[in-house]
Amino acid sequence: MNDGSGLYQDAIKQFAQAANGHGRLEAADGEARLDNPLCGDRVRMQVAVASGRITAVAHETKGCLLCRAAASAIGARAVGEDAAAIESVATALEGMLKNGAPVPAGWPELSMFEPARAYPSRHRCVLLPFRALLAALRPEVGAGGTAISSN
Amino acid sequence: MSVEPESLRAGFPLLAATPQLHYLDSAATAQIHRLALDAVVRHETTRRANVSRGTYRLAEAADLAYEQARQTAARFLNATSADEVIFTSGATASINLVAHAFGGTLKAGDRVVISVAEHHSNFVPWQMLRERTGIELVLIPVTASGQLDLGLLPELIDGKCRLVAVTQCSNVTGAWTDVAALVAAARKVGAKVLLDGAQGAQHGPQDVRALDIDFYAFSGHKCFGPGGVGVLWGRGELLAAMPPFLTGGGMISEVTAQATTWAAPPQRFEAGTPPIAQAVGLAAALEWMMSLDWPQIHAREARLCERLIDGLQRIPGLRLLGPEASTRRAPIVSFEIAGLHPHDICQVLDAHQLALRGGHHCAQPLLAALGAEVCTRASIALYSDEADIEALLDGLGFVLRELA
Numbered sequence: 072m073n074d075g076s077g078l079y080q081d082a083i084k085q086f087a088q089a090a091n092g093h094g095r096l097e098a099a100d101g102e103a104r105l106d107n108p109l110c111g112d113r114v115r116m117q118v119a120v121a122s123g124r125i126t127a128v129a130h131e132t133k134g135c136l137l138c139r140a141a142a143s144a145i146g147a148r149a150v151g152e153d154a155a156a157i158e159s160v161a162t163a164l165e166g167m168l169k170n171g172a173p174v175p176a177g178w179p180e181l182s183m184f185e186p187a188r189a190y191p192s193r194h195r196c197v198l199l200p201f202r203a204l205l206a207a208l209r210p211e212v213g214a215g216g217t218a219i220s221s222n
Numbered sequence: 223m224s225v226e227p228e229s230l231r232a233g234f235p236l237l238a239a240t241p242q243l244h245y246l247d248s249a250a251t252a253q254i255h256r257l258a259l260d261a262v263v264r265h266e267t268t269r270r271a272n273v274s275r276g277t278y279r280l281a282e283a284a285d286l287a288y289e290q291a292r293q294t295a296a297r298f299l300n301a302t303s304a305d306e307v308i309f310t311s312g313a314t315a316s317i318n319l320v321a322h323a324f325g326g327t328l329k330a331g332d333r334v335v336i337s338v339a340e341h342h343s344n345f346v347p348w349q350m351l352r353e354r355t356g357i358e359l360v361l362i363p364v365t366a367s368g369q370l371d372l373g374l375l376p377e378l379i380d381g382k383c384r385l386v387a388v389t390q391c392s393n394v395t396g397a398w399t400d401v402a403a404l405v406a407a408a409r410k411v412g413a414k415v416l417l418d419g420a421q422g423a424q425h426g427p428q429d430v431r432a433l434d435i436d437f438y439a440f441s442g443h444k445c446f447g448p449g450g451v452g453v454l455w456g457r458g459e460l461l462a463a464m465p466p467f468l469t470g471g472g473m474i475s476e477v478t479a480q481a482t483t484w485a486a487p488p489q490r491f492e493a494g495t496p497p498i499a500q501a502v503g504l505a506a507a508l509e510w511m512m513s514l515d516w517p518q519i520h521a522r523e524a525r526l527c528e529r530l531i532d533g534l535q536r537i538p539g540l541r542l543l544g545p546e547a548s549t550r551r552a553p554i555v556s557f558e559i560a561g562l563h564p565h566d567i568c569q570v571l572d573a574h575q576l577a578l579r580g581g582h583h584c585a586q587p588l589l590a591a592l593g594a595e596v597c598t599r600a601s602i603a604l605y606s607d608e609a610d611i612e613a614l615l616d617g618l619g620f621v622l623r624e625l626a
Contacts, residue, residue, distance in 0.1 A: 076573040079566070079624060110565050110581040113484045135563035136625070166398070196565065 078190065079136060082183035087139035092146015096129045103206035107195050112138045116145075116203035123153045128204070135196050137187060142200035144180055154208040161201040168194045224520075225515050227607035233510075234446075235259065237605060240530040243574045244610040248444070249393050249554050249601030253509070261506035262448055263486050265499045273498055274472055288498050291505035292488070297456050298508040299438060300429040302446045306461065308454040308488040312341040313420040316439035317387070318453035319491060320416055321347035323464040324385065324437075330356030330505065333382040335413075337362035337399075338591045339392045342584040344418040344614035348387065358382065364591050367545045368395035375407040383413040387437075390422030393543030394585045394599065395592075396527075396554030398422075405434050414460065420444060424603065425523075425552055426516040427508075428519055430455055442500060447507035451500035454491070468493040519604045526602050526611050527553040533583040534614040537622070543592050553602035556583070559622070563579040567621050 099117035106113050112134030119127040128149045132142040149157065164181055166172030167188070174182045184197050224230075231237045234253040237245065245253065271284040288411075289304070296304040310316045325347075328334070334348050338361050351358045360378050363371045370388065379386060386408045391398050401417060408415045416437035419428060423440035430438050437460075442451040466473055466484055470493040473481040485491045499611055534540055539560035545551050561565065564580025580598045582589050589595060602615055 076569050078569055084625075110563075111586070112563075112565075135565040137565075190569065193565070193569070 076190075077186045078193070080183055080186065081101055082180065083136055083140045086143040086147075086180070086183065087136045089143050090132075090139065090146070091143040092128050092130055092149075093132070094129045095131065096127055099129075099207075101207040104202050105132070105199055105203040105206060106139070107199050109192070109195065110135065112196060114138065114200050114201055114203040115141060116142075116200065116207045118149075118204065118207045120208070124150050125157075125208075130200065130203070131215075132200065134199070135193075137184065137193055137196040138199055140183065141197045144178065145200050145204055147180075148178060149204065154205070157201070157204055157208060161198065161205055164201060165194070166199060168197060224542050225604065227605050228524075230605045231607075233257070234436040234605060242575050244613045246600040246602065246606065246610060246614060247579045248349040248424065248603035248606075249421060249579050249599065250579050251443045251449070252446050252603050253605065254443075254448060254503075255510055257510050258447045258503040262499045262503035265502040270499070272495055273613050284498060287502050288496070290558050291501040294505035294508050295453050295455075295501075297429070298427050298429055298512060299422075299429070299453075301455055303458060305486075306455055306458050308456070308461075308491045309319075309496050310439075310452045310454050310491075311450055311497060312441040312443070312452035313418060314441075314452075316437075316452050317344050317416070317418060318347045319454055319467045320387070320437050320439070320468040321351050321455070322626075323491065324460065325351040325355065325357070325375055326465055327463070328355055328357050328384055329357060331382065332384045333358045333360055333380065335360045335362060335378050335383055335386045335388075337388050338364045339368060339370060339395070339397070339399075339419065339588045340387075340389055340585070341393050341420065341422070342586070344387055344389060344416075345587065353362065357384075361587075362388070364588065366592075367397070367549075368392060368543060368588065369397045369545060369549075369594055370399055371406075372400060372403050375403065379404075379407040379411055379413060381409070381411050383411050385414050385416060387416040387418070389418045389420075391419075391425075391552045391554075392433065392585070392588065393421050393554065394546070394588055394597070395546050396556075398550055398552060400431055401435070409434075414597040421552060421554070425520070426514075427512050436460055442504040442507070445511065447504035448500040451497040451504050451558055453504075458487070461491070464490075466490050466493065470494050472496075501554055508592050514604070523553040523602055523604065523606070526606055526608065527551065527555060529608070530555055530600060530602070530611045530614065533611070534618075537618060539626075540618075541594075543589075543594060543597055554599065554607070555601075556597045556599040558594055558597045559618075562621065566625055567598050567618075570621045570624055571614070571617045574613065574620060576614055576617045578614070 100120045104106040114132040163175035271281040293304045414436040420438040438455040443449040472614040473493040543556045568580040
């Protein structure tokens with residue numbers, strides 16, 4: 072379907088609706104809550120980590136379709152990655168949005184956000200879950216949010 | 223002067239150039255009138271010089287234009303004297319000025335009363351003052367429809383109260399504040415009253431003497447003028463007793479190696495080079511506003527507002543925030559639609575040439591009180607017309623089909 076903006080492709084709606092990884096972990100090794108002050112979007116991201124790799128991820132996301140779809144993409148694919156890989160994906164995704172760089176390697180579904188290139192005010196919606204994930208993995212990085220706990 | 227939207231629109235370069243645009247975000251920024259724009263260009267190309275500094279003729283001309291702008295703002299507000307008008311960068315700066323300068327005269331335990339309905343601009347400065355001085359900050363609650371609940375006034379505005387600082391009109395719900403009731407309660411205990419006119423001033427000239435208030439703050443960009451300029455009006459005797467907020471050039475009487483004495487208001491509160499051309503542009507916008515038939519404009523805005531609310535109420539899953547249509551309100555209408563985020567709603571509306579704002583509108587305490595976190599807002603101004611309203615209602619039908 073074309074909503075007129077070209078932004079809301081079926082993939083985004085489907086990912087948002089699937090809400091992969093939605094919920095909470097019983098035992099998290101890292102957790103962070105980030106807000107987008109522009110619109111009130113909020114992502115609480117939890118991770119369990121073993122030998123430096125994500126073994127489980129869960130999030131509670133209140134936000135727009137873009138934010139929810141991005142969180143859902145993380146829920147579907149982040150397990151098995153380490154912090155460096157997530158940082159690489161987040162950087163590549165930001166490059167895709169801001170500079171038209173290629174879709175992040177290994178995460179082909181993130182191409183669903185390519186139409187968002189034309190809407191800079193929405194880039195933060197897409198990036199917020201990734202920043203929350205990074206903050207949960209590396210609270211020392213901060214990412215501008217509230218790192219609730221980590222160990 | 224005709225106040226029909228089509229003739230009014232012709233005076234707004236952006237609207238005239240984009241007839242297909244349905245601009246419904248005037249509560250955030252109103253479009254700039256051609257007269258204001260022309261005044262800025264004329265000033266910058268014929269009278270550009272610093273003010274209160276030079277004796278050459280160009281500087282004298284700049285001084286004159288700036289002080290005439292002050293007099294125009296005073297007439298717009300029906301102030302006793304132009305010396306009561308301080309140019310700032312906007313309503314936010316105006317309120318911060320009061321929070322620092324008047325706030326600096328308060329002591330721990332003094333009470334400042336604001337309301338839950340405030341824009342963050344009239345919320346955070348008082349929280350910061352509480353941190354600095356230990357004042358007590360008290361909130362007037364709101365009713366379920368977002369209007370100030372005045373039932374508790376005798377308890378809230380008590381003998382400890384030194385200032386009541388409230389919005390004239392909510393930027394989310396359009397609810398007008400019952401200023402007379404607040405002023406009466408404040409006067410009873412000797413408290414001062416600040417009115418945040420960020421939304422109110424867009425809807426016509428004000429009368430600060432009839433309102434019987436002590437401070438009034440508003441922004442140029444919401445009054446069809448340039449951005450980066452605003453006004454703080456304050457009663458002369460209060461301004462005279464207040465210490466400065468920002469310090470630097472232009473606001474002193476004398477600086478010695480040992481100490482500094484302050485200039486008299488308004489210069490005491492205009493440290494540094496003020497927004498000169500912007501003030502001149504704002505004055506042109508205010509002059510234009512003072513030439514309009516406001517009862518006629520208000521009647522048309524109210525009709526548009528009623529039509530919008532009527533149409534919105536027919537949309538399944540839509541909840542209106544704010545007073546009933548029949549209540550006297552500014553033409554600001556906010557709503558939420560179950561399951562849809564305002565950013566997504568506004569994005570799809572944008573594709574249909576509709577400019578609306580979605581989010582918390584810098585009023586998170588109010589939204590929380592209304593049981594919402596974010597909402598979508600349509601704000602109507604004097605250049606809005608029936609086509610804007612119908613386009614929005616049609617656009618929301620499209621939103622529901624595409625996003626729900």
